[in-house]
Amino acid sequence: MLKEPGTITVKTGSMRSGKSGELIEDINAHKRAKMKVLVVKPAQDTRDGDQIIAKEVIDGKPTNIKLPVDANFVSSRRDIMRLIKKTHCEVFAADEVQFFGRWFIKLVQELAFERKMIVLLAGLDLDAWRKPFGIMPEILAHATYVDKCQASCFVCGRPAQFTQKLGGDPTKTVEPGDHYEARCFRCHVMPEDLMAESLGASIIKASTV
């Protein structure tokens, strides 16, 4: 949907809630309206390369559900300002904004309310421990529009708002790879509890062999 200059729109929700897909739709809508759109993502999030990708699990496999959009890796205010100057963009779009530092909060307000740009953002609201993720609470507070996207629980199919970490290191918030799925409050388990459960199961399995 087209937005007016001087606004910040945020798509948020859990992993697999469709927020990146909605961001891609908004980016494409503004491109179709012949606006110049700058698309960025945090340099540390190398999971999908230099693209914004909307994935859904179909037949057990993560599958791209929309055509990916090219994005520029950025890690500082300077990177972004340089690209804005170079592209003369009217629309600024960023995915996975929960990974940016606090400098990003001030920057997006400046772009929207001083430069009168259209700002389109997407990011995870909560981490796998159900705690607010990085700068997201402040980004949401400054937003003009917030769309909270709903996933379906991978276990029971009910509406889901939490991200389940399925493997890897239970102390790390972010890891590359597909170690996550959406779960409802009934089925969500803290990462360390899930690891303990699967460890317990493998001990039982080993002792019964």
Ligand SMILES: [Zn+2]
């Ligand atoms: Zn569930």
